[in-house]
Amino acid sequence: MTRTIYVLNGPNLNLLGKRQPEIYGHDTLEDVAAACAKVAAEFGLTSQLHQSNHEGQIVDLIHEAREKAVGIIINPAAFTHTSVAILDALHTFEGPVLEVHISNVHKRESFRHHSYVSLRAEGVIAGFGVEGYALAMRRMGTLLAVKPT
Numbered sequence: 001m002t003r004t005i006y007v008l009n010g011p012n013l014n015l016l017g018k019r020q021p022e023i024y025g026h027d028t029l030e031d032v033a034a035a036c037a038k039v040a041a042e043f044g045l046t047s048q049l050h051q052s053n054h055e056g057q058i059v060d061l062i063h064e065a066r067e068k069a070v071g072i073i074i075n076p077a078a079f080t081h082t083s084v085a086i087l088d089a090l091h092t093f094e095g096p097v098l099e100v101h102i103s104n105v106h107k108r109e110s111f112r113h114h115s116y117v118s119l120r121a122e123g124v125i126a127g128f129g130v131e132g133y134a135l136a137m138r139r140m141g142t143l144l145a146v147k148p149t
């Protein structure tokens with residue numbers, strides 16, 4: 001059976017590549033989905049990208065991942081810094097969780113320096129642009145001990 005990685009994205013990331021390219025770059029979420037799928041395939045995995053502007057929907061997607069995914073890569077966007085609900089949901093997921101931020105949150109306002117999700121994540125990537133997602137997928141392959149093709 002093919003093993004699936006959920007790539008979850010929080011609020012406003014649907015605008016990726018369409019606004020504020022000086023911070024978030026020119027690639028769109030569709031480009032991110034394609035890059036993740038390519039790396040996942042190298043490891044015999046599949047990836048499914050989701051985006052929501054609603055906290056509860058992200059919680060629901062994490063619950064869905066409990067049945068359908070073996071790992072989660074998540075950029076919770078602004079919910080990173082506020083959401084105990086997303087942290088609690090991630091605690092119910094048994095596989096590896098990797099946190100991605102496109103920008104270097106530590107170089108930005110101090111309210112972006114704290115992440116609730118980091119309390120659950122096996123690793124965090126920040127400031128590598130959208131390449132961070134593909135790097136996280138590569139790490140996911142290693143954590144799930146699947147050899148690249």
Ligand code: CA2
Pocket residue numbers: 011012013014015016017018019020024075076077078079080100101102103104105112
């Ligand atoms: O750097 C990241 O990936 C963030 O998670 C992005 C969030 C921000 O609140 C976090 O502190 C860091 C914001 C996402 C907004 O996405 C946009 C994308 C394009 C245009 C406008 C917003």
